Each structure stands twice: as C-alpha cells, then as structure tokens.
Amino acid sequence: MKRFLLSGILIAILTFNIASAQTKITVQTEESAGVIDRHIFGQFSEHLGRGIYPGIWVGEDSDIPNTEGYRTDVLEALQDLSIPNIRWPGGCYADDYNWRDGIGPRDKRPVTLNVFWGQVPDENSFGTHEFLRFTDLINAEPYLSVNVGSSTPKEMSDWVEYLTYSGETTLTKERRANGKDEPWKIKFWGIGNESWGCGGNMTAEFYADKYKQFATYARDLSGNELYRVASGKYNNEYAWTDTLMRKAGELMDAISLHYYTLPTDDWDDKGPSIGFGEDQYISTLRNGLKMEDFVIGHSKVMDKYDPDKRVVLAVDEWGIWTNQLEGTTGGFLEQQNTLRDAFLASTTLDIFAKHNDRVKLANIAQTVNVLQAMILTEGDKMVKTPTYYVFQMYKVHQDATRLPLELDSPDYSFGDITIPALSATASKAEDGSISITLTNVDPKRSHKLALSLEGLGSAKISSAQILTADKFNSYNTYEKPNTVVPKSFKGASLKGEQLTVDLPAKSLVVLTIK
Ligand code: AHR
Numbered sequence: 001m002k003r004f005l006l007s008g009i010l011i012a013i014l015t016f017n018i019a020s021a022q023t024k025i026t027v028q029t030e031e032s033a034g035v036i037d038r039h040i041f042g043q044f045s046e047h048l049g050r051g052i053y054p055g056i057w058v059g060e061d062s063d064i065p066n067t068e069g070y071r072t073d074v075l076e077a078l079q080d081l082s083i084p085n086i087r088w089p090g091g092c093y094a095d096d097y098n099w100r101d102g103i104g105p106r107d108k109r110p111v112t113l114n115v116f117w118g119q120v121p122d123e124n125s126f127g128t129h130e131f132l133r134f135t136d137l138i139n140a141e142p143y144l145s146v147n148v149g150s151s152t153p154k155e156m157s158d159w160v161e162y163l164t165y166s167g168e169t170t171l172t173k174e175r176r177a178n179g180k181d182e183p184w185k186i187k188f189w190g191i192g193n194e195s196w197g198c199g200g201n202m203t204a205e206f207y208a209d210k211y212k213q214f215a216t217y218a219r220d221l222s223g224n225e226l227y228r229v230a231s232g233k234y235n236n237e238y239a240w241t242d243t244l245m246r247k248a249g250e251l252m253d254a255i256s257l258h259y260y261t262l263p264t265d266d267w268d269d270k271g272p273s274i275g276f277g278e279d280q281y282i283s284t285l286r287n288g289l290k291m292e293d294f295v296i297g298h299s300k301v302m303d304k305y306d307p308d309k310r311v312v313l314a315v316d317e318w319g320i321w322t323n324q325l326e327g328t329t330g331g332f333l334e335q336q337n338t339l340r341d342a343f344l345a346s347t348t349l350d351i352f353a354k355h356n357d358r359v360k361l362a363n364i365a366q367t368v369n370v371l372q373a374m375i376l377t378e379g380d381k382m383v384k385t386p387t388y389y390v391f392q393m394y395k396v397h398q399d400a401t402r403l404p405l406e407l408d409s410p411d412y413s414f415g416d417i418t419i420p421a422l423s424a425t426a427s428k429a430e431d432g433s434i435s436i437t438l439t440n441v442d443p444k445r446s447h448k449l450a451l452s453l454e455g456l457g458s459a460k461i462s463s464a465q466i467l468t469a470d471k472f473n474s475y476n477t478y479e480k481p482n483t484v485v486p487k488s489f490k491g492a493s494l495k496g497e498q499l500t501v502d503l504p505a506k507s508l509v510v511l512t513i514k
Contacts, residue, residue, distance in 0.1 A: 022450040026406040027426045029434055030455035036427055037360035038084040038398035040352040041391060042143065044317060044363040046091035047126075048117040048370050049332030055368030055377050056134065057126040064380045069125075070134060073382040074368060077375055078138045081391050082398060085188060087143040087316055087363045088131050092116040092198035094190075095149030099159045102127020103178055116198060118331035128163070132184055141187060143316075143363070146218070148192030148210055148231070149200035153217035160189075166222035185224050188361070190316065191215055192231035194258065196240060199231060204243035207231065211244070215251040229314050229361070232256040236294055238301045245305040254312035254361055257298055260321040260371075261288045261344055273322040273335035274473060278443065281340050281472050282414040284320060285441050288344040289419060291318065292351045299358040314361035315352065319372030319387075320344050333370050337385035338475045339484050339506060341372055342467060345390040346423065346439045346508050349397075353425045356402055364391075383476050386484040389467050393486060393510040396435035400427035403434065412442040422447060422503075433462065433514045436499075443472045443506045451499040453513070458496075462514040464489040468507035486510075 045051055054062075060069045067075055089097050093116055101110050102124045109124040135142045146156045162171045164183045172183070191214045193199045195207040202210065215228050230248060232255040233240035244255055263271030263284040271280045298313055305311075320341050321333070328334040345364065352359045364387070368375045374388040402425070409420035421442040428434050434456070440447050466489035476483050489509050491502035503509060 021410075022448045023408070023410060023422065025424065025449055025451040027434075027436065027451060027453050028404040028455065029428065029453050031404050033402040033404045034356045036353045036356050036397045036400055036402050036425070038082075039360055040349065040356075040362040041083070041394060041398060042085040042087065042316070042361060042363040043083050043140070043367045043374070044087040044091070044365045045367045046117075046370065047089050047093045047097075047114055047122055048091060048366065049329065049334060050377070051366055051368055051370040052126050053123075055370075055375070057130060059125060067137070068133065069130070070137060071377070071382070074375055074377065075137055077382070077384055077388070078367070081374065081388070082395050083138055083140040084398065085141040085143045085361070085363070086135060086138070086367065087145060087188075087190065090116075090145055090193055091317070092193065094145035094193045095147050095151075095199040097147050098151065098155065099128055099162075103129060103162075103174075118329060128159075129178060129180060142184075143188035143190065144186060145190040145193050146214065148195060148214055149198075153214050156214060157217040157219065160218055160226070161221060164221045164224040183222055183224070187225065187227045188229065189218055189226050190229040190231070190256065191218065194234075195231040196233060204240045205247070208244050208247035211248045212251055215248070227253040229254040229256055229316065232258070232298070232314075234258050235290075236297055238297055241298050241301045242304070245302055245311070249302075249305045249311055252311055254314040255302070256314045256316045257294060258317040259291055259294055259315065260317070260319060260365070261291075262321055263287070270322050273325065274338060274475060276340075276473055278414050278472070281443065282412070282417045282419065284340055285343060285347065286417050286419050288320070288348055289351075291315075291348055292355070295351060295355045295359060299355065302358070309357050312360045313358045315359060316361065316363040317365045318348060318362060319365045321371055335371060336475050337372060337376070337387050338473045339386050339467075339469045340472050342386035342390045342484065342508060343439055343441050343506075345372070345387045346394070346437065347441070349390070349394055350423045350425045350437070350439070353397060353402055353427075378478060381478040383478050383481045384485075385476060386467065386469075389484070389486050390508065393465060393467065393508065394437060396429065396510060396512060397425060397427045397437070400429045400435065402427050410447065412445070421445070422449075433512055434459070435510060435512045437508065437510045438501060438503055439508045440503045440505060446505050447503045449501040449503055451501065453497045453499055456497045456513070459494065459513045461492055461494050461511055463512045464492050464509065466491075466504070466507050466509045468504055472506050
C-alpha cells in the first residue's frame with residue numbers, strides 16, 4: 001500500500017513537472033544573423049496537370065471570373081502572399097519546351113504534346129508574355145527555366161535577346177509586334193532542370209560542360225544582369241555538386257537542390273494526403289527535417305570551392321509529395337493539403353532561414369492544384385490550403401534581419417520516431433519590429449515557452465496569430481474553407497524583455513512585437 005502511495009506521489013510530481021516545465025528560448029534582439037532573403041519564399045508553377053490551365057489561366061472568354069484571362073480569385077489570393085519570385089515553365093516540362101511555341105497570336109500557336117506530364121496536349125495559350133504579365137499582376141519576379149536537355153544555346157540566347165534587349169533587331173521587333181515595347185528585366189535563369197534525370201540523363205561531367213556552354217551564351221543585355229542557376233542534384237547526392245562546383249562554379253550564381261518529402265519514403269506508395277494516422281504524421285515531419293542535413297551537406301561541399309559563400313544553394317523544388325487523390329488524372333500530381341503539410345512548410349522555412357548564409361532562393365512545388373499547393377480550384381471554386389496560410393504568416397520574415405535564437409526543444413515521439421517538438425525563427429524588420437514564428441508539432445502536448453528577448457527595451461505585442469485545427473490531418477474544402485485558417489492568438493504576454501507563450505499542441509504562432 002505504502003509503495004503504491006509513493007509511486008502515486010512520484011507520478012503526480014512528474015506530471016506536475018511535465019505540465020509546468022518551461023522551455024527557455026533566448027533571442028538576441030540587437031544582433032544580426034544575416035538577412036532572410038525574401039526569395040526563399042518563392043513559388044514554382046509548371047505546365048503540369050491543372051496547375052496552369054485552369055489553375056491560373058482560363059482565358060478571357062471563360063465563364064470563370066478572370067482578369068485578362070487569369071482567374072481573378074487566384075490572382076487576388078496570390079497578391080496577398082507577396083510572392084518574391086515564381087519559377088516557370090518547369091520542372092521536367094522545361095526541357096521539352098520551345099519558347100517560340102508560346103508567343104504571337106494565341107489562335108496561331110501550335111498545340112504541342114506535354115509529353116512528361118500525362119502526355120496531354122498543351123495549347124500554349126499561356127506562354128512567355130502571359131507568364132510575365134502574370135508575374136507583374138502578382139508583383140513577383142520571374143524565374144525562367146531554360147531548356148538544356150532538348151534545345152541549343154542559340155534557342156536560349158534568342159529568348160534572352162527577345163526578352164531583354166532594348167535595341168532594334170528582328171527578335172525585338174517581333175516582341176514589339178507581340179505587344180511589349182520595352183524589354184523586361186529578368187534576373188533569375190535556371191539553366192536546365194534535373195539534368196541528371198528528366199532533363200537529359202546526363203553525367204555530372206557532361207552537364208558541367210553543357211552548363212558552361214549555355215551559361216556563356218546567356219548574356220547580360222541592355223543592363224539586364226542574369227543570375228544563372230545551375231541544375232543541382234537531389235537529397236544527399238553530393239558528388240554532383242562537387243563536380244559542378246569544381247568545373248563550373250565560377251560561372252554560376254547558384255546551384256539548385258531538389259528535395260521532396262515522402263511520408264513513407266517509398267516512391268511506389270508515398271502515403272495518402274488525407275486520412276493518415278500519427279505514424280505518417282511524424283514520419284513526414286521527420287523526413288522533412290532531413291532538409292537541414294542536405295542543406296548542410298551540399299553547403300559543405302560548396303565551401304571547398306567557394307568558402308566565401310558567393311554561390312547560393314537554391315532549393316528550387318521542395319515540399320510534400322503524396323499519393324495522388326483518388327479520382328484524379330494520373331500524372332497530374334493532385335493532393336490535398338493538411339495541417340501536417342503546414343508544419344512541413346513552417347519547419348522547412350525555419351531551416352532555410354537558419355541557413356541564410358547559403359540558402360537565398362527556394363521554390364515550393366507548386367503554386368496551384370499540384371503537389372503542396374497554396375491554392376486548389378475546381379470549376380469556379382477556389383480554396384486556400386493550410387500551406388497558403390504559412391506563407392502568409394511568414395511574410396514578416398521577408399528580407400528581415402535574422403535574430404540569433406537559442407532553443408533546446410523538448411522531444412515529440414511516436415512509435416520509434418523522435419523529433420524536436422518545436423521550431424522557431426525570429427527576425428527584425430526595417431521598422432524595428434520583431435517577429436517570431438513558433439511551431440509546436442506535438443499533436444498532444446502544449447508547451448509553455450519563456451522567451452528572453454535580450455536588448456528589447458520597452459515594446460508591446462502588436463499582433464498575434466495562430467494556425468491550428470482539431471486534427472493534424474484537418475484540411476480545407478470548398479464547402480468548409482475555414483477549417484484551418486489563422487485566428488487571433490491570446491496565449492502570449494510580454495513583461496519587459498520576458499515573453500511568455502502558451503503554445504498549444506499542433507500549432508503555429510506568429511507574434512509581432514513593436
Ligand atoms: O514538381 C514536379 C517534378 O518534380 C518536376 O517537374 C521535376 O523537376 C521534379 O522531379
């Protein structure tokens with residue numbers, strides 16, 4: 001009896017400790033850990049499935065409300081995300097693409113085969129001019145992906161001249177005849193995509209030579225300075241990066257990295273996007289965190305050739321890739337998007353922010369209707385996904401100064417997997433306001449956080465929002481679009497330089513302090 005009583009007391013003490021234990025976080029508000037480049041919040045829109053047609057482009061004659069042929073609801077939603085850059089036309093599609101198919105009067109454009117994604121016809125009504133007008137409308141910078149796999153340096157240099165040269169040539173006259181007098185300023189150019197795979201199945205040595213050839217003929221014209229991104233590898237395949245950096249590093253501004261998070265780690269059965277259990281919830285988040293190892297690994301290889309970190313690691317494809325939704329077309333990569341995916345996004349963005357010395361460009365795949373989309377559409381209906389709201393909540397970090405942050409996270413475990421429960425980023429904007437994003441992925445346990453905001457002086461919490469839902473696999477539908485949306489958050493208080501946050505289970509909170 002005495003033994004039971006004692007163990008009961010012990011359990012009570014332990015439980016009390018768990019419930020009342022505070023996680024200490026220190027933020028140095030007067031120090032800088034570099035700028036969080038806004039371009040890590042970039043998007044990717046490929047001619048794939050229903051991503052462009054009809055996710056973005058429906059044409060001027062459509063019954064779906066549109067602005068110059070672009071869905072008005074999608075435009076408005078994207079405008080609100082302050083998207084810094086958007087990558088187009090692929091992906092694997094890019095290395096089959098001839099830019100000339102997408103210019104001139106739309107009714108005269110050829111219908112080509114989208115051979116990689118579903119072998120469906122592409123009417124090319126969304127071409128170069130339409131893409132660049134789209135970037136204007138959403139106030140993003142274009143990031144063009146050049147065909148290296150099935151094209152020539154000449155085809156690419158003609159595109160550069162057509163777009164960016166200010167003088168009179170046959171190509172620029174053609175541009176003018178197609179409605180654009182002034183040249184565009186276009187900074188980001190990706191030279192090949194997955195050139196080791198769908199972009200030509202090349203060896204690293206062969207691609208490095210190809211890259212040098214293409215990069216040479218991608219010229220800066222009329223004051224437009226190109227930022228050349230070489231096609232990098234997948235996951236932890238560091239040998240490719242090594243060869244590229246050794247042979248061609250001097251000719252590049254960035255080298256890409258692609259990494260998709262699979263819930264199961266199995267490409268043949270990736271796991272569903274809805275209705276999954278805690279096993280796949282935690283395995284997805286654990287797999288997402290591998291991004292940090294890959295960023296560190298590639299960066300280390302790059303350091304050998306570029307210790308000053310001039311060359312950027314551009315994670316220009318990332319996100320969760322699940323089994324396609326039942327009833328959707330094969331090869332269209334349509335999936336739902338849950339609270340789990342929101343946390344995958346927030347924890348990945350925290351990794352990019354933390355490694356802001358190398359990662360200054362990144363693109364989530366993909367903007368509308370494909371993979372980890374911001375937006376889903378069906379006919380004239382549109383819904384914003386939980387991931388959309390993460391990008392909205394993280395806007396505060398765009399081009400802000402990262403503040404050094406120390407966090408020793410408690411664990412979250414399920415089955416034989418253990419991951420950190422907490423992830424965070426703190427930054428200071430130009431106006432001096434400080435924003436902190438805090439994610440607690442533990443679906444059962446809230447955490448009390450004690451943040452020391454060293455050097456803060458006197459300030460107040462000026463805004464506080466939370467993204468959470470009943471379940472970790474909750475999602476938004478056309479009928480119930482507000483299941484996972486940010487709400488005002490009341491669980492934070494600031495006394496002097498001490499910020500206390502009661503961070504609920506499975507939640508993301510953004511706080512701004514002025
Ligand atoms: O985003 C879907 C595809 O994934 C891209 O086209 C390709 O680059 C990657 O393999």
